[in-house]
Amino acid sequence: MRLLPAWYPMYETVADALPLLTPSQVRQLTLWLAGTLEAGSGCEAAVVLALQEAAAEAGVPVAANTIRQDLRELFREGTAKRTPHGSELEVAACFPALLAYVLRLLDTRQLALALDVTNFQDRVAAIVVSVVYRGRAIPVAWEMRGGQERGRWMPLILALLARLVPVVPASVQVLVLADEGLFSPVLLRTVRDSGWIPMLRGHLQTEVTLAASGRQCQAQALVPGPGHAWVGRIRLFKTPKLQLQVTLLVVWGVGHEHAWVLVTSAAPRAVGVYWYSLRYWIEAGFRDLKAIGWQWERTQRQAAGRVARHWLVLAIATIWALAAGTVAEEAARQGVPRALVVRPALPPPPLTGTRTVSAFTRGCTILRRRLLRGTLTLEAWLLQEAWPEPPPDLCITYDDDPHTALPR
Numbered sequence: 001m002r003l004l005p006a007w008y009p010m011y012e013t014v015a016d017a018l019p020l021l022t023p024s025q026v027r028q029l030t031l032w033l034a035g036t037l038e039a040g041s042g043c044e045a046a047v048v049l050a051l052q053e054a055a056a057e058a059g060v061p062v063a064a065n066t067i068r069q070d071l072r073e074l075f076r077e078g079t080a081k082r083t084p085h086g087s088e089l090e091v092a093a094c095f096p097a098l099l100a101y102v103l104r105l106l107d108t109r110q111l112a113l114a115l116d117v118t119n120f121q122d123r124v125a126a127i128v129v130s131v132v133y134r135g136r137a138i139p140v141a142w143e144m145r146g147g148q149e150r151g152r153w154m155p156l157i158l159a160l161l162a163r164l165v166p167v168v169p170a171s172v173q174v175l176v177l178a179d180e181g182l183f184s185p186v187l188l189r190t191v192r193d194s195g196w197i198p199m200l201r202g203h204l205q206t207e208v209t210l211a212a213s214g215r216q217c218q219a220q221a222l223v224p225g226p227g228h229a230w231v232g233r234i235r236l237f238k239t240p241k242l243q244l245q246v247t248l249l250v251v252w253g254v255g256h257e258h259a260w261v262l263v264t265s266a267a268p269r270a271v272g273v274y275w276y277s278l279r280y281w282i283e284a285g286f287r288d289l290k291a292i293g294w295q296w297e298r299t300q301r302q303a304a305g306r307v308a309r310h311w312l313v314l315a316i317a318t319i320w321a322l323a324a325g326t327v328a329e330e331a332a333r334q335g336v337p338r339a340l341v342v343r344p345a346l347p348p349p350p351l352t353g354t355r356t357v358s359a360f361t362r363g364c365t366i367l368r369r370r371l372l373r374g375t376l377t378l379e380a381w382l383l384q385e386a387w388p389e390p391p392p393d394l395c396i397t398y399d400d401d402p403h404t405a406l407p408r
Contacts, residue, residue, distance in 0.1 A: 001062050001070050003027060004054060006374040007034045013378055014316065017101040018094050022087050028074035031067075032313040033320075037367050042294035042314050044071060044301075054371075075306040091308050095141040095160070096167045098315060102131055102138060105323060105382040108347075109171060112275075112387070113140075113164075114282035115157055115178040118289075123302050126311070127153055129160050130285055132177070132278045133322060134329075134359045134385060135352040137285025139315045140164065144304035154184055165194045175199060175387075177279035183263075185237070185244060192265040199276055202261040208248055209235040212399050219261040222250045222397075229390070231268045232399025249273060253394065268398055274388040281352075288360050289314055318360065323379035325363030330383060343381055350385040 003011055011030040015021070021029065035047030038054060048067050055062045073081060078088035103111070112132045119125050125145045130137035141160040161176075168174055174196040178187065183200045191198035204220040211233035222230040229251040236244045247268050252259035262276050290297045294314045301307050331341040333348065370376045390396065 001031060001051065001055065001067050002060070003030060004034075004058050004060075004374075006371060006376050007031075009376050009378055010034060017316075018097050020093055020097065021089070025074060025087065025089055028070060029313065029316075032071060032074065033317055034371065035071075036294060036313060036317050037320070037364070038371050040364060040368060041298075042296060042310065042317070043298050044068065046295070047071065075301070075309045077305065089309050089312070091312050092141075092143075092163065094312060095163045098312075099131070099140040099164050099167045102140060102319060102382070103168065103172075105319070105380070106131075106133075106384055107381070108384045110173045110175070110347075110384065110387065111168065112175045112177065112278045114279045115176065115182055116279075116282045116286075117153065117181075118286045120297055120299075120307075124304055124307050126307075127156050127160070128282070128286075129157075129164065130282050132281040132285070133382065134326065134350075135281055135284055135355065136288055136318075136322060136358060136360045137282040138318050138322065139285070139289070139311060142308060142311055144308040144311075146304050153182070154186060157182065157187065158190055161190065161194070165196075168196075170195065173197065175275060175278070177276060179279065188244065188246070188263060188265065197264060197266050197271070199262055199264045199266075199271075199279075201276065201279075202263055204258060204261055206236075206261055210399060211235060211245065219248060219250050220259060222248075223252045223259055226252050226256060227254045227393060227395060228252055229273050229394055229396045230399070231271070231273065231396060233268060236263065247271060249276075251276070251390075251394075254391070268400065272387055272389070273394070273396060274390045277388050284358070285318075288318060288358075293318075293360065293364070319382075320378055321360050321363035321367060323363065323382050324366040325359030325361070326381070326383050327379045328362050328366060329359055343383060347384050347386045350388060352385070352388070 007030055010033050011026060014029055015026045035051040036042045039046035039050035048064050051067050052064050074089055114130050114132045117125055117127050127143045128139050129141040130139045141164055143156045176191045176196050176198050178200045180201040180203060183202055188198045188200055206219045208219055209216050231249050234248045236246055247264050247266055249262040250259050251273055260276055264271055301310060327338055327341055331338040334341060
């Protein structure tokens with residue numbers, strides 16, 4: 001299927017952002033993106049129908065099966081392509097360029113990455129590295145495994161991070177967040193040795209040794225209850241080969257059922273006590289990929305390799321939706337029409353928790369309306385909000401403060 005004139009801004013943007021793709025792959029990816037944005041769904045049937053309707057309205061009708069086969073060609077392995085020895089989309093090779101594209105749009109000195117795993121029923125498990133942004137998440141690297149496959153995930157996570165490390169300038173402060181299910185000394189050391197800041201969640205019962213006093217206790221014993229936080233250097237693990245000198249944060253926010261037990265390589269007074277709250281945004285990002293966004297859970301595609309290629313469509317569509325939503329939010333913040341919005345020089349304070357509509361949902365609506373009018377433009381920037389600060393009533397104890405007694 002040939003591209004309609006309204007879709008050429010997408011073609012040019014994809015070709016510039018992912019220079020490894022062939023012209024044919026760029027065209028097919030653009031078709032997927034156009035159909036996904038118009039349909040509000042990444043499911044093949046919805047995309048085919050949206051493209052067919054758009055072509056009919058433009059006076060160049062195309063059979064549904066012609067569109068379907070063109071779309072499927074992007075995800076096929078080289079041996080299964082209609083053209084013998086056709087170029088296979090190597091999705092993992094696109095991850096560095098995808099992150100570089102996000103960084104160009106962000107133009108930031110701080111970057112937060114979240115690691116997590118999401119499942120599609122029992123068919124596919126997705127191991128994902130995402131940029132967390134404005135209460136949502138942008139997937140920038142992923143590995144798909146069949147739901148019944150066995151094996152360790154940590155080597156896969158480390159391989160994904162290794163692809164991304166060379167892309168990020170040394171001047172950018174990178175925070176890597178992971179929940180307790182992915183806690184690993186190997187992950188902590190690898191992230192630290194890359195010059196990035198790991199922040200990994202541990203267990204409440206984790207046994208620690210305080211570096212300042214030599215006292216041994218469970219992490220949860222360091223805070224008396226909600227509204228308190230403890231930050232200090234500790235020795236983690238008793239086995240000499242595994243032992244780590246790290247910073248521990250035990251943060252029990254008011255209204256939280258349990259405290260966070262967090263381990264990082266950053267100095268105690270250089271780390272944000274509430275930075276870990278950024279990790280929850282990846283869960284909202286998964287919902288954007290699934291039920292409230294691109295409807296990934298409704299796809300019939302099961303082969304892990306083809307699902308991984310499909311995610312490239314969803315990742316780029318997410319970037320564009322968040323960019324459009326960001327400009328709309330900033331225009332509302334500044335009280336001006338979107339055409340007159342000015343990108344602020346400094347990150348604005350976070351709106352997370354006060355939004356009635358997410359930047360993702362707002363952006364999807366804007367892009368769909370533009371496509372239906374045939375006047376698509378893509379925003380050229382993202383704007384990261386300031387990282388979260390602890391509430392003013394949180395009582396923080398630093399272990400290097402001799403005037404503050406530790407709870408017993």
